[in-house]
Each structure stands twice: as C-alpha cells, then as structure tokens.
Amino acid sequence: MLDKDYLxxxxxxxxxxxxxxxxxxxAYIFIGVFLIVLNWLFFNSFFIIGQANMRNYFSLLxxxxxxxxxxxxxxxWAEEKLSGTIEFLLTLPINDWxxxxxxxxxALTFLGITLVLTLTIPYTINSLGNADFGxxxxxxxxxxxxxxAYLSLGLFISSLTKNQIIAFVMAVAISFIFFFxxxxxxxxxxxxxxxxFFKFLGIGSHFDNIARGVIDTKDIIYYISFxxxxxxxxxxxxxxRK
Amino acid sequence: MIRVNNLSKxxxxxxxxxxxxxxxxxxxxxxxLGPNGAGKSTTMKIITGFWTPTSGNVxxxxxxxxxxxxxIREKLGxxxxxxxxxxxxxxxEYLKFIAEIRSIPxxxxxxxxxxxxDSCGLEKVIKKPIEELSKGYRQRVGLAQAIxxxxxxxxxxxxxxxxxxxxxxxxxxxxxxxxxxxxxIFSTHILSEVQATCDRVVIIKNxxxxxQGTPTELTRQAGGQEIIYVKxxxxxxxxxxxxxxxxxxxxxxxxxxxxxxxxxYEIQPQTxxxxxxxxxxxxxxxxxxxxxxxxxxxxxxxxFRELTK
Numbered sequence: 374m375l376d377k378d379y380l381x382x383x384x385x386x387x388x389x390x391x392x393x394x395x396x397x398x399x400a401y402i403f404i405g406v407f408l409i410v411l412n413w414l415f416f417n418s419f420f421i422i423g424q425a426n427m428r429n430y431f432s433l434l435x436x437x438x439x440x441x442x443x444x445x446x447x448x449x450w451a452e453e454k455l456s457g458t459i460e461f462l463l464t465l466p467i468n469d470w471x472x473x474x475x476x477x478x479x480a481l482t483f484l485g486i487t488l489v490l491t492l493t494i495p496y497t498i499n500s501l502g503n504a505d506f507g508x509x510x511x512x513x514x515x516x517x518x519x520x521x522a523y524l525s526l527g528l529f530i531s532s533l534t535k536n537q538i539i540a541f542v543m544a545v546a547i548s549f550i551f552f553f554x555x556x557x558x559x560x561x562x563x564x565x566x567x568x569x570f571f572k573f574l575g576i577g578s579h580f581d582n583i584a585r586g587v588i589d590t591k592d593i594i595y596y597i598s599f600x601x602x603x604x605x606x607x608x609x610x611x612x613x614r615k
Numbered sequence: 616m617i618r619v620n621n622l623s624k625x626x627x628x629x630x631x632x633x634x635x636x637x638x639x640x641x642x643x644x645x646x647x648l649g650p651n652g653a654g655k656s657t658t659m660k661i662i663t664g665f666w667t668p669t670s671g672n673v674x675x676x677x678x679x680x681x682x683x684x685x686x687i688r689e690k691l692g693x694x695x696x697x698x699x700x701x702x703x704x705x706x707x708e709y710l711k712f713i714a715e716i717r718s719i720p721x722x723x724x725x726x727x728x729x730x731x732x733d734s735c736g737l738e739k740v741i742k743k744p745i746e747e748l749s750k751g752y753r754q755r756v757g758l759a760q761a762i763x764x765x766x767x768x769x770x771x772x773x774x775x776x777x778x779x780x781x782x783x784x785x786x787x788x789x790x791x792x793x794x795x796x797x798x799x800i801f802s803t804h805i806l807s808e809v810q811a812t813c814d815r816v817v818i819i820k821n822x823x824x825x826x827q828g829t830p831t832e833l834t835r836q837a838g839g840q841e842i843i844y845v846k847x848x849x850x851x852x853x854x855x856x857x858x859x860x861x862x863x864x865x866x867x868x869x870x871x872x873x874x875x876x877x878x879x880y881e882i883q884p885q886t887x888x889x890x891x892x893x894x895x896x897x898x899x900x901x902x903x904x905x906x907x908x909x910x911x912x913x914x915x916x917x918x919f920r921e922l923t924k
Contacts, residue, residue, distance in 0.1 A: 378718065385715045389701075392712075396703040396744075457699035461760075464663045464695075465716055466688040614665070 382467050386475025387482065390449070394483050399448075404487050407441050415494060427504070430494055431512040431584045435552055435577050438516075438523055443544030445483055446527030447537045449476045450611075454535040463614070473528070473608045480524045481517075488516060508585065515583030518596040522576055523548050525603035532610045551576045616641050617662060617768065617800060622671035624657050624822075631657045633822040634671065639815075644794040646813035646830075647802040650923050654822040655802040656696050659772050662800070663693045675768060689717070692761030696772040696802075698753050702746035706737060706756055709745060710763060717764040731759040734789060751782040758786065762793060769793060771801035775808060787812055806915040816915075820923040833918045842911045843882040843891065844870065849903030851878050857897055863888040877906060 394400045415430045422429070453459040462472060498504045527544040534540050553559060555575010560568045572578050576599070579592040617639040624632040632654045639645040649655050660666040662673050664684040673680045675687045701709055710731065714724045732738055735755040740748055745756060754774065761769060774790065775783045783805075790799060791812055803809065809816055810830050818826040818833075826833055847854055851869070858867055863885050870879040884890040891910070898905055 382716060382718075385712065389704075389712045389716075392708060393701065393703055456702070457695065457697045458701060459699075460660070460665050460695045461693070461699050464665050464688060464691075464693050465713075466685050466718070467716065468685060 379471070383471050383474045383478065386467065386471060387478040390476055390479030391482060393448075394445075394479065399444075400483070403441065403444050404490065407437060407487060408490055411437055411491060412494065419498075424502075427495060427498060427509055427512065428584075431516070431580075434512075434516055435519065435580055438520055439545060439548050439552060441487070442484070442520060442523040443527050443530075443541045443548065445480050446524055446531050446544060447541040448531070449480065449528055450532035450607075451534050451537045451540045454532075455537075459614070463611070469608050469611045473604055473611060476528055477521075477525060477604060480528065481521055484520045484524065485517070488513065488520075511588060512584040514588065515580050515592075518583070518593070519576055519580045522551075522596050522599045522603075525600045525607070526551070529603040529607040529610070532607050548576075553577070555579070616674075616676055616798065618674040619658070619662070620672050620674070622658065622661065622673060623669045624654075624661065624666065625669045631822050632661075632668070635819065635822065635824050636671075637817045637824060637827055639798055639800050641798055642794075642796060643814045644790065644799045644801070644812055646809040646816040647800055647819065648804065648806070648809060648816055648919060649802075649819035650804065653819045653923075655819060656772055658819075659693075659695075659770050659800070659802065663691060663770055664688055689764075690767045692764065692766035692769045694757045694761045694769075694771045694774055696776075698757040700745045700753060700756060700760075703744060705742055705744050706748070707741050709756065710759060713760045713763055719764055727763050727765075731763050734762070734792070735759040736785070750777045751779065754778060754782070754786065758789065767797060769797055769799045769801075771799065773802055773804075775803065775805060783808070806919055810915050818919065818922050825922045826918070830915060834915065836918070841884065843884065843894070844879060844907070844909045844911060845882060845894065845905060846873065846877060846879045846907035847898055847903050847905055848875075848877045849898075849901065850876060853901075854878070854880075854898075854903065857901060858882070858894065861890060861893050861897065863890045863893070873906075879907070 411430075411433065414433055418429055450459070453462060463469070467475075495504055495506075495509050523544075526548055527540075530544045530547065531537075531540040534543070552575065554571050555573075555578030559575075560572050563571050573595065579595050582589055582592050619635060619637050621634045621636055622632050623630070623634050635654070635658065637645075647655050647658070657666065661668050662675065662680065664680050664687060667681055676690065678687055680687055701712075704712070707728070710728045711724065714727055719727055732741060735758055737752070737755055737759060740752050740756075745753065748756065754777070758771070758774060761771065771790070775786050778786060787808060790801065793799060794812075794814075801812075813830060815829050816827060816833055817824060826836070828836065855867055855869070858864060858880075864882055865885055866883040868881045868883075870881045872878050882890070882894070891908075895905060895908075
C-alpha cells in the first residue's frame with residue numbers, strides 16, 4: 374500500500390491544507406499571539422530566577438498547547454463539513470486514510486513552524502549564559518510528540534462537528550482532561566490501583582520525562598499509540614458519512 | 616457505462632431510494648429528472664462513492680462502486696449540487712491542486728489547466744480567490760474541476776441552477792460538447808434543458824423511477840395528446856356549439872380573446888385523430904375566418920407533471 378503514489382497524494386493533500394492555513398489571516402494571528410504570550414510569560418520570570426535554563430519554558434508549553442492546538446485543528450474537518458467540500462474531497466481518488474493523514478501532517482507542519490519560531494528563546498538564553506542543549510533538544514522532541522498527540526485528538530474532535538467553535542471548546546476540554554489526569558495532584562488523590570494507570574494515561578507526565586532529558590521508549594510508545602488511536606478514530610468517523 | 620441495479624438507500628426511517636434501476640450508456644447524456652427530494656442527489660452520491668447504498672449496487676464500467684471505489688473515482692468527474700469549493704484558494708491554485716491529486720503527469724498539468732480555462736471561460740478570474748467569484752463563475756470552476764482529468768464519466772448535480780439565462784446556455788453547450796465523447800449523467804428540474812441536451816431521460820419520484828426513455832418517447836407516452844390551438848373571428852357561442860358537433864373533438868376550451876369577436880380556442884381531439892380539416896371546413900361553411908392555427912404536442916413539462924403528480 375505504501376507506494377510512492379500513495380505517499381505523494383498525502384503530500385499533495387498536506388500542501389493543500391497548509392495553503393488553507395496560510396491563505397487566511399488566522400494562522401498569522403495565532404502564531405503571533407502564541408509567540409508573544411510565550412515569550413512574555415517566560416522572560417517575565419527568567420530574569421527573576423536568573424538561571425540560563427529552559428525548565429520554566431517547557432513547563433509552560435503544555436499549557437500553551439492546550440489552547441494553540443485546538444485553534445489549529447478546529448477548522449480542519451468542521452469547515453469541510455459545513456461548506457460541503459467534504460463531499461468533494463472524499464470523492465477524489467484518495468482513500469480516507471490519505472485524507473486524514475494529509476490533514477494531520479499539515480497541522481504538524483504548522484506546529485513545527487511555530488516551534489521553530491520559538492528557537493529565539495534558547496538562542497537568547499545561550500547568549501546570556503551557557504545553555505545546556507541536551508535537555509533543550511530532548512524537550513523539543515517531547516514538545517513535537519506531545520503536540521502531535523494533541524493534534525490527532527483535536528482533528529478527531531473536529532471531525533465530529535460542523536461547528537468550529539464547538540470543535541475548539543471540546544478539544545480544549547478533552548485535551549485538558551488528558552493533560553490533567555497525569556498531574557501529581559490527581560495521582561496523589563486517586564484510588565491506589567488507578568494512580569499508575571492515570572499516570573500512564575496523562576499526556577503531561579510523559580512530557581515531563583522527555584523534558585527532563587530522559588527519552589524512554591515507554592513514553593515514545595505512549596505518544597505513538599495515542600496519535601495512532603485518534604487518527605484511526607478520525608478515519609472511522611470520516612468513513613461513517615455513508 | 617453506468618449500471619444502477621435495484622439501488623436502495625434508507626437513512627434513519629426514511630427510504631430515500633426504493634430499488635431503482637437504470638443505465639447510462641457510453642457516450643450518452645442522461646437527464647435525471649425529478650421534483651426536489653426525489654432522490655436525485657442521493658443516487659449521484661452513491662454513484663460517486665461518497666455514500667454507500669443500503670442495498671443494490673452500482674457498476675461503473677463494469678466495476679462495482681464499493682469494491683473498486685478508487686479506480687472508479689479516477690475515471691469520474693463530479694460536480695456536487697452545492698458546488699463546494701475551497702473558498703480561500705485562488706482559482707489557479709485550486710485547479711492545480713485538483714490536477715495534482717488526480718495524478719495528471721506534471722508535464723501535462725499546465726496544458727490541462729489551460730484547456731479547462733478555455734472551455735469553461737475562466738480567463739478573467741484565474742487569479743482571484745474563489746470566495747470572490749459570482750455564482751456563475753463558481754459553477755464554471757466546479758465544472759472545470761470535474762473535467763480537468765478528462766474523465767470517461769461525468770456526474771453533474773444540477774449544473775445550471777442559479778445561473779442566468781446566458782450562462783445556462785453556455786453551460787448547456789459545454790455539457791453537450793463534453794457529452795460527445797463521454798458518458799454524462801446530470802440532474803435538473805429545468806425541463807427545457809432536458810429536451811435541449813439529453814439523449815435519454817430518467818424521471819424519478821419518491822425514490823422510484825416513474826418514467827424513462829428519449830424525450831420524444833416520453834412525450835409520446837404521456838397520453839400522446841395533441842392540442843390544437845385555433846384563433847377564429849366570429850360569434851363565440853355559436854362557434855363553440857358548431858365545433859362540438861364534430862364528433863372527434865373531445866373538449867373545447869376558450870383560451871384567450873384578442874379583440875372584439877376574435878377568440879382563441881384550445882381543442883383537444885380524441886387520441887389518434889386529426890380534426891384539422893373538419894375544423895377548417897366548419898369554419899369556412901359558416902363564413903368565419905381562421906386567423907391562427909397551430910398544433911401543440913405534449914411538452915416535457917406535461918410529461919413531468921403527469922408522471923410526478
């Protein structure tokens with residue numbers, strides 16, 4: 374199945390989706406707001422603490438993602454359903470997986486571009502004092518994985534509705550649940566047996582591991598399965614149109 | 616070639632299609648007629664593989680639409696009823712996307728885009744975002760997208776709604792041109808369109824086929840009724856009385872009045888009879904005069920109303 378033509382179509386769809394992002398001003402506004410808020414929150418405390426590390430920054434990131442990512446994904450399916458272009462898209466010679474993956478990779482590219490623009494922060498830190506690049510690189514890998522997980526969830530939710538606002542709010546809420554469930558506070562109050570389960574399920578707790586510079590296969594497997602699960606659910610929903 | 620076999624579609628409790636069968640032959644333009652909600656769009660959605668049928672099947676070029684959906688889609692061009700297009704794209708970007716996703720070889724893409732720009736008359740809007748286009752231009756972009764990959768089969772759902780009369784004629788001519796070497800099925804409720812464009816017609820009502828054939832066959836079937844319109848100068852009451860004496864005449868309706876004692880009458884003769892000669896004899900014998908005389912056969916509209924009432 375994974376022949377050249379198959380992948381090429383995913384690439385063409387990704388390109389089309391990205392065109393959709395960047396042809397509208399919303400994309401630039403979101404990137405702008407994200408960068409401003411993130412930089413402000415970070416440098417606000419950075420000079421108080423006076424340490425050349427990014428620990429603080431990477432603990433902010435999951436929170437920022439909670440809002441940024443649903444904003445990226447809310448349109449993707451909801452808009453197609455509302456305007457009816459979905460009928461046109463899904464009668465092209467592509468299968469449902471290709472359609473889903475095209476949207477996913479476009480959203481991921483968009484997120485990647487945003488993250489590249491945050492590289493000014495480690496650059497600044499490094500010019501102020503010597504930054505430790507190990508954890509920074511690890512954290513960026515973790516950020517991409519965590520972001521991809523939120524994206525697949527957001528895309529799935531977008532496929533459930535015609536309404537972008539509903540897609541956004543639902544995605545924020547459900548992402549928050551997944552983020553929160555692995556939080557220390559929840560784990561310490563959860564019933565004994567469930568605590569490790571919650572810790573495993575939480576998006577945030579896996580990110581913490583990676584952000585500390587520890588790349589564990591367990592965390593990678595978690596993210597990959599999370600992403601795959603929601604992409605698969607997304608594909609199933611798309612197939613349900615019939 | 617499209618072959619629709621006992622196709623049924625139920626959504627919820629509502630039976631949208633109830634076991635319909637028909638075929639569209641190679642190189643034929645088939646008009647798909649029916650009142651709103653009759654199931655035209657549903658049938659088209661199934662042919663194009665967007666929906667799956669509840670039962671029955673559709674074969675396109677001898678391939679089953681469910682099992683070989685992708686193969687069929689490659690050979691098929693589709694214009695959905697609402698003409699959904701990616702509004703934020705420019706016309707050129709959009710056509711390029713379609714050309715690429717339709718696997719047109721890169722060296723031919725430019726040529727094909729140029730060809731559809733010409734045949735659909737899109738030169739003026741090529742650099743505009745689609746959202747700024749008028750309804751007519753949107754329709755043309757939709758049509759351009761459906762033919763860019765030179766499909767064997769074209770499925771057009773109400774391609775002329777919302778267009779002005781000039782545009783309708785343009786689009787109709789375009790369909791005719793395309794239909795010369797392709798199989799086309801298009802739905803409409805504009806009846807004159809059918810007579811002007813289609814080789815054959817299928818009429819559907821409440822999810823069932825109520826008539827099919829060439830436009831001529833259908834009009835003949837629909838009672839084969841002929842109506843004679845005649846305008847006579849003379850005393851109205853006496854004329855009516857005298858004409859009723861002709862035994863082949865079933866009904867005389869006073870249609871209009873031009874002036875004074877000039878009246879127009881619609882005369883319905885018994886099926887299969889020609890009363891024109893007898894009628895003119897009666898008029899002459901009474902020294903009235905005929906000012907207008909014409910024979911109307913049942914129109915597509917009559918057929919449609921008859922079959923779908």
